Amino acid sequence: MNMKAPRGTQDLLPGTTEKWQYVEAKFKDLCNRFNYSEIRTPIFEHTELFQRGVGDTTDIVQKEMYTFTDRGDRSLTLRPEGTASVVRAFVENKLFGLPSQPTKLFYFGPMFRYERPQQGRMRQFVQFGIEALGSADPAIDAEVISLAMSGYQELGLRSLKLVINSLGDSESRTNHRNALISHFEPHKEELCGDCQLRLEKNPLRILDCKKDSNHPAMETAPSILEYLNDESKLYFEAVKIHLDQMGIAYVVDKNLVRGLDYYNHTAFEIMSEAEGFGAITTLSGGGRYNGLVEDLGGPETPGIGFALSVERLLMALEAEGIELPLNNKLDCYFVALGEKASSEAVRLTYELRKAGIQVDKDYQDKKFKAQFKSADRLNAKYVLVLGDDEIENKIVNVKDMNSGEQEEVAFEQLVSYLQEVLRGGK
The missing domain is CATH 3.40.50.800 (Anticodon-binding domain)
Known part of the structure; x- marks a missing residue:
């Protein structure tokens, strides 16, 4: 009989849970200042939600979901991320009909992905995330990014790097998609099996592949920035201007595509550059997902959000030698x-x-x-x-x-x- 915690999970004991409580309290206070309200969604959802909302070409859906059939022969999945559930709740409960818009929400909760466990990457992990639904204003993209940066900075982190990119609108992405297919088609047999499938279904995901990251064709792949139409360029410039106004430093990375199918326009990641933090430097990421609400049965509603791993946040604090001011008396x-x-x-x-x-x-x-x-x-x-x-x-x-x-x-x-x-x- 195996009486140990399942692989990829952990017990959080007294002495550690106080750190989690402090971090949660910090972000809840931050959300209150930014006027975001808490939402709590089920830990499991119908599998179709993630297949449709996250994207059936993603590693999450293809390889990492914990899916099971209940006694009613329904396929259910432990949530692997928070956005699809929040948007489902937004549509089902008709939050788009509230008089005060945009709808600004935050959540804390466990997520589940079948991955190879390693430091800071567990099969059950805790995410904090926010979603702002109902505004296509570039200023709210900057607000979402600023909330994430503020949280890290107020906890004391200094070795941070913000990376941003634009994935463009539908027209821009279609033109870029066609260019990627033309670029990678001659190298199809040299790519991994996953990328060979992605070339047909979603070639943008090839740029996010870890196995083929050193393939020469990656270096010369056409950039989405080269295919942005005027509207997408103006939108991205506006986001950058707002970040400049707030004094938030950033780096534009043309290869940043994020791992989920629903992103468009602004995409971003925040990384730790602390010495000894580890090979996987990403602390959090997010972006805009215009179209996801409609895909899940709601009205046309733009949205943007981000999520961070609390485990990786605590790792970053440790790497920078930051002691949280806990009241242990x-x-x-x-x-x-x-x-x-x-x-x-x-x-x-x-x-x-x-x-x-x-x-x-x-x-x-x-x-x-x-x-x-x-x-x-x-x-x-x-x-x-x-x-x-x-x-x-x-x-x-x-x-x-x-x-x-x-x-x-x-x-x-x-x-x-x-x-x-x-x-x-x-």
């Missing part, structure tokens, strides 16, 4: 000696917790000194001492673990006293 710890004191500590602990004070006590019948050691291990700010004398006089001996000072406080005044000292009032 306990407000109070009860040290009780004797049966009556232990019983009274139960009551007082409950009263303090109801008043919003963080407090814990011994539940293992430890000796007096051992209880103080527990308080030290938990970094308690104050130790609340109860013994026979304190019970008789209905007081608690409150010890400040920083200064060593002690003060006797009556039972009925304990809540107000601790609220004041924890606010720094005494």
